[in-house]
Amino acid sequence: MSNSIRKWIFVLIVPLVVIGVIGSAGGSAGHGVALQSANVNLSDKASLQRGAKYYANYCMGCHSLKFSRYNRMAEDIGLNASNGFTDDQVTTFLKENLIFTRDENGKQVKTGSLMTTAYSAKAAEKAFGTSVPDLSLVGRSRGSDWIYSYLKSFYLDDSRPMGVNNTVFKDVGMPHVLAGLQGYQTLVHHEDKDGHHVAPTLTMSKPGTLSAAEYDVVVHDLTNFLAYVSEPAQLSRKMYGILTLLFLLVFFGFAYALSKEYWKDIH
Ligand code: HEC
Known part of the structure; x- marks a missing residue:
């Protein structure tokens, strides 16, 4: 094999190996408990819209999204002109379903406001013994599978101040805010035939208003x-990636045809 071919193989293979190693290291960063797959799908706009509504109703009271604005979020999750919504309809929808925050004069905040909460860090410290984190970046810091599993893993525990604990986040300070929907679970310990402890499981002891399948949704x-909130640019970034690859493919076709044309008389 000539030296120059070896050099080219090296130049092509090394980056692939490096990318492979980094990729697999990122994917296997576990936290002890087996996580369930969230199957995130950002092109499912109906799901994003329901998610925004649940977030405003069940989470915004404590957790802000301080880098997002209501109107930009509405646009991104499909409440926009290309889906047949007029500006007035979007404003009404936002005011009736998503904006529960009020300013210091008690007036509902504007649709262009940042999604902050009125809950102060001090009040949170007093109520929960810990700060209430902003969740703008939690999709990236914890990952989707972690969030999905966390919200399904609260169980009754009298020894905790909120009366609940969590198998994914041990001794968590957050109450089980979705208990009305999910119900309350109990932790069941198991032993194998040699008397060794094996991973505990959760069983439903006080059902909520939803079935397990409905709660999963x-x-x-x-x-x-x-x-979506943790990286709004994902929506367009993936599309640009595909367009770039298509462009390269077409460009390769032209370059190949041109190269054949240039060399056709040389033998
Ligand atoms: C009553 C206040 C309150 C409400 C409402 C609430 N949380 Fe929390 N949440 C907390 C507190 C306090 C913590 C911090 C727990 C700790 O550090 O022990 C927390 C932590 C979290 C975390 C972990 C953040 C991290 O990286 O450590 C996630 C994710 C989360 N909450 C999601 C939600 C979602 C989703 C909702 C709505 C369904 C919600 N929370 C509603 C108080 C609340």
Whole structure:
């Protein structure tokens, strides 16, 4: 094999190996508990819209999304002119379904406001013994599968201040805010035939208003929404990636045809 061919193989193979190693290291960063797959799908606009509604109703009271604005979020999740919504309809929808925050004069905040909460860090510290984190980036810091599994893993625990604990987030300070929908689960310990402890499981002890399958959809929608919030540019970035690859493919065709044309008389 000539030296120059070896050099080219090296130049092509090394980056692929490096990318492979980095990719697999990122994917296997576990947290002890097996996580369930959230199956995030950002092109499912109906799911994002339901997720935004659940978020406003069940989470915004405590968790802000301080880098997002209501009107931009509405546009991104499909409440826009290309889906047949007029500006007035979007404003009405936002005011009736998503904006529960009020300013210091008690007036509902404007649709162009940042999605902050009125909950102060001090009040949170007092109520929960810990700060209430902003969830703008949680989709990236914890990952979608973590959020999905976390919201499904609260269980009754009298020893905790909120009366609940969580198998994914041990000794969590957050109450089980979706208990009305999911119900309350109990932790069941198991032993194998040699008397060794094996992973505990959760069983439903006080059902909520939803079935397990319906609750999964709610949690999926919330996770989908938080995945979008953590990187709004994902929506367009993936499309640009595909367009770029298509362009390269077409360009390759032209370059190949041109190269054949140039060399056709040389033998
Ligand atoms: C009553 C206040 C309250 C509400 C409402 C609430 N949370 Fe929380 N949440 C907390 C507190 C407090 C923590 C911090 C827990 C800790 O550090 O122990 C937390 C932590 C979290 C975390 C982990 C963040 C991290 O990276 O550590 C996620 C994810 C989360 N909440 C999601 C939600 C979602 C989704 C909702 C709505 C369904 C919600 N929360 C509603 C109080 C709340």
